[in-house]
Amino acid sequence: xxxxxxxxxxxxxxxxxxxxxxxxxxxxxxxxxxxxxxxxxxxxxxxxxxxxxxxxxxxxxxxxxxxxxxxxxxxxxxxxxxxxxxxxxxxxxxxxxxxxxxxxxxxxxxxxxxxxxxxxxxxxxxxxxxxxxxxxxxxxxxxxxxxxxxxxxxxxxxxxxxxxxxxxxxxxxxxxxxxxxxxxxxxxxxxxxxxxxxxxxxxxxxxxxxxxxxxxxxxxxxxxxxxxxxxxxxxxxxxxxxxxxxxxxxxxxxxxxxxxxxxxxxxxxxxxxxxxxxxxxxxxxxxxxxxxxxxxxxxxxxxxxxxxxxxxxxxxxxxxxxxxxxxxxxxxxxxxxxxxxxxxxxxxxxxxxxxxxxxxxxxxxxxxxxxxxxxxxxxxxxxxxxxxxxxxxxxxxxxxxxxxxxxxxxxxxxxxxxxxxxxxx
Numbered sequence: 001x002x003x004x005x006x007x008x009x010x011x012x013x014x015x016x017x018x019x020x021x022x023x024x025x026x027x028x029x030x031x032x033x034x035x036x037x038x039x040x041x042x043x044x045x046x047x048x049x050x051x052x053x054x055x056x057x058x059x060x061x062x063x064x065x066x067x068x069x070x071x072x073x074x075x076x077x078x079x080x081x082x083x084x085x086x087x088x089x090x091x092x093x094x095x096x097x098x099x100x101x102x103x104x105x106x107x108x109x110x111x112x113x114x115x116x117x118x119x120x121x122x123x124x125x126x127x128x129x130x131x132x133x134x135x136x137x138x139x140x141x142x143x144x145x146x147x148x149x150x151x152x153x154x155x156x157x158x159x160x161x162x163x164x165x166x167x168x169x170x171x172x173x174x175x176x177x178x179x180x181x182x183x184x185x186x187x188x189x190x191x192x193x194x195x196x197x198x199x200x201x202x203x204x205x206x207x208x209x210x211x212x213x214x215x216x217x218x219x220x221x222x223x224x225x226x227x228x229x230x231x232x233x234x235x236x237x238x239x240x241x242x243x244x245x246x247x248x249x250x251x252x253x254x255x256x257x258x259x260x261x262x263x264x265x266x267x268x269x270x271x272x273x274x275x276x277x278x279x280x281x282x283x284x285x286x287x288x289x290x291x292x293x294x295x296x297x298x299x300x301x302x303x304x305x306x307x308x309x310x311x312x313x314x315x316x317x318x319x320x321x322x323x324x325x326x327x328x329x330x331x332x333x334x335x336x337x338x339x340x341x342x343x344x345x346x347x348x349x350x351x352x353x354x355x356x357x358x359x360x361x362x363x364x365x366x367x368x369x370x371x372x373x374x375x376x377x378x379x380x381x382x383x384x385x386x387x388x389x390x391x392x393x394x395x396x397x398x399x400x401x402x403x404x405x406x407x408x409x410x411x412x413x414x415x416x417x418x419x420x421x422x423x424x425x
Contacts, residue, residue: 042379113382122260122267128141146199154273168238182194258367283354296320318357372401
């Protein structure tokens with residue numbers, strides 16, 4: 001009897017160990033399978049995204065001949081459109097309007113996928129700070145970058161950030177912070193000096209920002225950044241700075257801000273400040289008034305103002321109230337000089353605030369308009385694993401509409417438009 005009990009106990013231990021090991025192996029296999037499925041769902045989303053952005057380029061090209069297409073941005077509706085191909089049965093029916101259970105190619109049976117496409121031409125390109133230094137000092141791109149950053153962070157509301165040390169105890173003022181960003185990406189080892197009334201110039205002294213004294217020491221990159229997240233390595237760019245200004249930056253594309261892609265009130269205010277005809281305009285000295293006008297610029301897109309030309313932007317900023325009144329068929333009524341009542345449903349400037357007259361030449365130096373070239377893409381795939389958390393893979397990519405792939409062996413890959421950056425998480 002004792003021998004039988006002992007044998008049974010040993011067998012139970014072996015069986016339990018075998019069962020546990022088998023269960024772990026099975027769950028690992030399921031995890032690997034679900035992660036692979038989520039990866040390919042994300043890839044499907046990325047492939048459909050390429051179709052959408054290429055279609056957007058065709059619409060932008062056609063808008064030159066058909067005014068009705070001006071400002072049409074189908075990338076803003078990419079995720080709802082994607083639901084017809086990568087959603088579940090309910091999402092597909094909601095996207096199309098009818099049940100498509102018996103139709104192949106719509107919906108994803110193993111999970112779901114989606115995408116978020118963000119135009120980034122309306123942000124400030126920090127890589128322009130590394131454009132180089134000529135015989136006479138920093139190039140025009142560096143000067144533009146310095147002026148853009150100064151205008152971005154100058155409002156008095158941001159004074160506490162520059163009056164207190166950053167997260168690492170480093171103290172700086174606004175000009176020192178701008179210089180730190182430019183020195184991090186420029187290709188030389190000489191420190192740049194930022195001046196309010198003149199273009200920046202090289203001091204000839206070494207770049208000394210104390211990177212080597214940090215707990216995890218490193219050196220400045222002195223080259224262009226591959227991702228906006230690298231900006232967090234610059235001295236002074238702590239959590240407070242990043243929370244306020246992180247959305248205002250990009251690392252791809254040209255150095256000018258595209259007015260059609262504006263999405264940050266602080267960037268709009270910076271563009272207005274840089275291109276004002278009168279630098280001493282009272283509105284520029286009133287942060288609340290400038291902020292109100294900048295907010296109206298972003299709101300204007302909802303009412304059909306797409307700023308396909310820089311002149312349209314200047315006209316709108318000069319008298320936003322008149323622009324909205326004209327949209328409603330009110331002529332000059334409701335403008336800064338009009339006496340008409342406020343039109344219901346349309347945004348209005350706060351009482352006593354007028355627009356700002358811009359210098360078109362200055363505006364053309366800092367901003368451009370027209371086709372949006374650069375898009376930041378977040379494509380994701382997700383596989384449900386109830387009762388566990390879903391398996392999710394995310395592809396973060398960057399698309400340029402005008403880049404030509406130099407793959408000569410395949411002529412199909414030499415067409416305009418290409419992915420410049422791709423990272424999977």
